Amino acid sequence: MTGGGATNHRVNLPIAFGRPNFSDEEIEAVTRVMRSGWIGMGQETLLFEQELAAAVGVGNVVSVSSCTGALFLSLVSLGVGAGDEVICPSLTWCSTANVALYLGAVPVFCDVDEQTMLATPHSVLAKVSDRTKAVIVVHYGGLALDVAALRRVLPAHVAIVEDAAHALGARYPDGTPVGASGNLTCFSFYANKNLSTGEGGAICCPSAQVAAHLASLRQHGLASDAWARYSQPRQPFALQGLSELGYKLNYTDLQAAIGRVQLRRQAEFAARRQAIADCYLDAIARDWPRLRPQARVGDARHARHLFAVRLPLENMTCDRATLVSTLRAKGIGISIHYVPLHGMPLYQPQPALPVTDFLADRIMTLPISASMSLDEARYCWSELIACLATHGGHP
Ligand SMILES: *Cc1c(COP(=O)(O)O)cnc(C)c1O
Numbered sequence: 115m116t117g118g119g120a121t122n123h124r125v126n127l128p129i130a131f132g133r134p135n136f137s138d139e140e141i142e143a144v145t146r147v148m149r150s151g152w153i154g155m156g157q158e159t160l161l162f163e164q165e166l167a168a169a170v171g172v173g174n175v176v177s178v179s180s181c182t183g184a185l186f187l188s189l190v191s192l193g194v195g196a197g198d199e200v201i202c203p204s205l206t207w208c209s210t211a212n213v214a215l216y217l218g219a220v221p222v223f224c225d226v227d228e229q230t231m232l233a234t235p236h237s238v239l240a241k242v243s244d245r246t247k248a249v250i251v252v253h254y255g256g257l258a259l260d261v262a263a264l265r266r267v268l269p270a271h272v273a274i275v276e277d278a279a280h281a282l283g284a285r286y287p288d289g290t291p292v293g294a295s296g297n298l299t300c301f302s303f304y305a306n307k308n309l310s311t312g313e314g315g316a317i318c319c320p321s322a323q324v325a326a327h328l329a330s331l332r333q334h335g336l337a338s339d340a341w342a343r344y345s346q347p348r349q350p351f352a353l354q355g356l357s358e359l360g361y362k363l364n365y366t367d368l369q370a371a372i373g374r375v376q377l378r379r380q381a382e383f384a385a386r387r388q389a390i391a392d393c394y395l396d397a398i399a400r401d402w403p404r405l406r407p408q409a410r411v412g413d414a415r416h417a418r419h420l421f422a423v424r425l426p427l428e429n430m431t432c433d434r435a436t437l438v439s440t441l442r443a444k445g446i447g448i449s450i451h452y453v454p455l456h457g458m459p460l461y462q463p464q465p466a467l468p469v470t471d472f473l474a475d476r477i478m479t480l481p482i483s484a485s486m487s488l489d490e491a492r493y494c495w496s497e498l499i500a501c502l503a504t505h506g507g508h509p
Contacts, residue, residue: 122488127445132306135484143371156341158367162374170293172318174325177365181279181302181315182209188275188298198247203233204456204470206252210277223456225467229409232259235267248273253281256417260287261295280419282308287412293318309376311369335360383484387418390482393491402509424476432505447481
């Protein structure tokens with residue numbers, strides 16, 4: 115086996131909750147770009163964008179330095195500014211809400227469904243006001259939210275942006291791939307995501323005009339980038355035509371070279387993640403049905419970025435912290451996704467969110483990645499039920 119390629123029969127401790135999977139192919143690709151003399155944003159980045167757009171089935175992809183940058187530029191392109199309200203769930207990574215704060219806008223947290231852990235048309239609508247400019251939905255764990263249903267209930271002036279950091283390869287309930295909904299949809303290529311290039315992100319965008327604006331915003335607001343000027347010598351000099359304040363949030367060819375290989379390996383990664391999820395789901399049904407996994411919406415493809423469960427705290431004699439620290443001491447990368455944002459000092463004061471508050475003490479994520487073996491998944495499960503049997507009352 116090369117690199118982090120997983121075989122089914124090995125248990126290497128500790129088992130990280132998410133671990134990237136690189137083969138010799140990624141190493142060769144990045145070496146090729148290093149030797150080429152062009153490591154900034156150039157031809158590799160353009161090819162990665164085209165290949166990702168084709169994989170998702172969207173007209174345009176604009177790569178950026180992170181998903182945080184992608185969400186931020188999406189809000190900039192929608193004209194979100196001071197005093198505007200941006201609705202998002204509280205059960206997410208802090209990027210989702212922080213990008214509103216960058217622009218002087220106000221994050222307004224909405225609740226989620228207890229079973230799917232996703233925002234719902236009802237929970238979003240409950241937070242809409244005259245000042246709402248956008249909603250950032252999160253496809254939690256890789257389960258795609260029904261954005262078409264949300265669109266039908268939202269007022270026309272409210273834009274939908276999708277935080278699809280977990281959801282590359284997922285499909286909406288109607289079977290469309292995530293990224294092809296017509297909304298600005300943001301992916302992450304951070305170290306532990308389903309496609310990893312260390313850092314990185316991308317915005318899927320149906321409109322060529324909006325994509326050109328986003329591409330300019332990621333490079334200071336310039337009309338052309340260094341590769342265009344280098345590869346087409348008749349392009350204007352760098353600073354000609356600077357008319358809008360942009361940012362420095364571009365991707366690089368070093369990352370894109372890794373990304374192109376990772377993109378070609380997505381089917382292999384998805385199959386491994388699904389096999390691990392199936393292993394956990396079968397084990398839960400067999401051994402501990404009170405442990406509730408995240409519920410699906412229909413049978414559309416789940417990207418299986420996180421495997422989230424709700425603990426039956428009422429039947430347990432210990433709290434979650436004890437369980438997590440016991441399992442971590444055994445080398446099992448149990449994690450919490452997430453400590454809800456509406457309780458963070460940065461965002462105070464905030465109203466209560468009953469379902470999110472209920473989930474906050476109960477959710478836990480089990481290790482899953484394309485680098486994990488099925489033996490490792492079985493090992494995680496057997497240690498977890500041993501621990502639950504000690505502290506957890508009856509299955
Ligand atoms: C990872 C993550 C992000 C941020 O991605 P970066 O590429 O690290 O900026 C945003 N939202 C969610 C839900 C994430 O999990």
